[in-house]
Amino acid sequence: MANIVAKRGMRHKVPPQRGCVVGLTYDVKPDYVLKKGDPEDANAEFDHPDTIDVIKDAIESGGHKVVKIGNVRKLLKRLKNLDVDIVFNIAEGVSGRNRESEVPVILEMAGIPFVGGDGLTQGLTLDKIMAKKVLISEGIPTPAFFEISDIGNIDGVGIGYPLIVKPKQEGSSKGISDRSIVKNKRELKRQADWVIRTYKQPALVEKFITGSEFTVPIIGNEKPEVLPTVQISIDGKTNLGDLCYTFSRIRSDTLSYVCPARITRELDRKLKEVSLKAYKAVECRDFGRVDIRVDKNGNPYVLEINPLPSLSTEDVFMTVAKHMKVSYNSIVNRILDYALERYGMR
Ligand SMILES: Nc1ncnc2c1ncn2[C@@H]1O[C@H](COP(=O)(O)OP(=O)(O)O)[C@@H](O)[C@H]1O
Ligand SMILES: [Mg+2]
Known part of the structure; x- marks a missing residue:
């Protein structure tokens, strides 16, 4: 570990202008096989392998070299000998509310610069x-809200219906369907119970806007x-x-x-x-x-x-790139450049 930190420190003294070695951390859908009892949207947050290649090509179009690392387990295995200048992290992690923090925290500990929010921001x-x-x-x-962790213990609701019931710590619309919008206490109990049992976490109940x-x-x-x-x-x-x-x-x-x-x-x-x-x-x-x-x-x-918003070419960043009449590749490289600047590497 000390080596890595020392190496990184030395690199920073001579910041690479162009042509960094960029590691890429990510979770792809094929890494996660649905198990019996998993909700059908269990791997919804993970990227399609094609997205990783598109991001790799985008970074390489900026004059850098990309090393595909993969998920947090693969990062841990390679950490000691990881020879990269910075990591472009889009790993979502598998479970728990700290799952998106895992890669940032490990990189921080190893002294390896990385793109995107740190562990605290991801978890928060x-x-x-x-x-x-x-x-x-x-x-x-x-929106006004309250939390339900036990459906036997719902006090006065306090916020007028309709309400929306969501898992407290998921993304990619996991656990959200038309049944999530509830109009009375019976529906609220039914949906909160389903969220708590299916996602093994409290339900967040919000005023439906x-x-x-x-x-x-x-x-x-x-x-x-x-x-x-x-x-x-x-x-x-x-x-x-x-x-x-x-x-x-x-x-x-x-x-x-x-x-x-x-x-x-x-x-x-x-x-x-x-x-x-x-x-x-x-x-x-x-x-x-x-x-x-x-x-x-x-x-x-x-x-x-x-x-950690999706960088898939079907998602929002591609939409805005088209509207701004700039390429997808240039947006990805702007994000990377902002990170390099933040570390004084550019
Ligand atoms: N309070 C709300 N009022 C109206 N619609 C909501 C509300 N909360 C969530 N939604 C709907 O559910 C979708 C997903 O909710 P969001 O809180 O963004 O979670 P996720 O992390 O899954 O994207 C939103 O894009 C929106 O359409
Ligand atoms: Mg959302």
């Missing part, structure tokens, strides 16, 4: 309730660049009412991204401002994405912050 945001506490303390609007939905990608550090706002369209509609971004809709291709968003300048300004505040509040680094729901009166509510 994966646990949506912890993240909401930070948002609230910073005065950033987020009827209206429209947006996601705002951001890159950079000291002066982050807020990229164009992306609007969610479901079944061709951007006025979503009570439709939401569910796991089955992702699979059935009824979701699409609209960019530029069909909104007033004023709302766009508001969404960007709130997103940037949220990005800074949880100390995202290099890149991130903020999911927001807007009610019928134009009030934005931050649902969550993703410090």
Whole structure:
């Protein structure tokens, strides 16, 4: 380990301008075989192997060399002899609310620079309730909520229906279906019970925000660049009412991204401002994405912050690249360059 730290330290004195060796850490779907009793969306967060190759090609188009490492176990095996200047981390981890923190913490311990948020930011945001506490303390609007860890112990609900019931610490719309929206105590109990049993974690119950939905990608550090706002369209509609971004809709291709968003300048300004505040509040680094729901009166509510948003070419970063008339490769390299700059390597 000491060697690695020493080597890294030496490298930093002569920062590589171009042509770094970039390790790539990731979780791909084939690494995880569904076990009996797993929910059908158990591996929803993991990347398709093609995405890894696309990211590798993108980084190499920036003049770097890429070493594919893989998941946290493979990283651990190779750690002692890992000869890379920086790691581009998109590993989601397998289980627990610290799963996205595992790779960043190991890299930090080994003194290896890496792209993206550190372990604290990843863990804090994966646990949506912890993240909401930070948002609230910073005065950033987020839907009213409560937690259920035992359905035998639901006191007065306190927030008017409809509510949405979600797993507390999942992503990629895991555990979210039309049944997640509940209109009375019976439905609330039924859905909270299902979430707790299926995902083995408390349920997060939130005020359901009827209206429209947006996601705002951001890159950079000291002066982050807020990229164009992306609007969610479901079944061709951007006025979503009570439709939401569910796991089955992702699979059935009824979701699409609209960019530029069909909104007033004023709302766009508001969404960007709130997103940037949220990005800074949880100390995202290099890149991130903020999911927001807007009610019928134009009030934005931050649902969550993703410090490890998908870089798949079917996802939001590709959508904004097209709108900005820049290549996908250049966006990936901007993210990497922000990380290199942060470490004084550029
Ligand atoms: N409070 C809410 N009101 C309305 N829709 C919501 C709310 N919370 C979640 N949703 C819907 O569920 C989707 C997934 O929720 P989100 O909190 O972003 O979790 P994930 O980490 O799975 O993306 C959102 O994109 C949105 O469509
Ligand atoms: Mg989301």
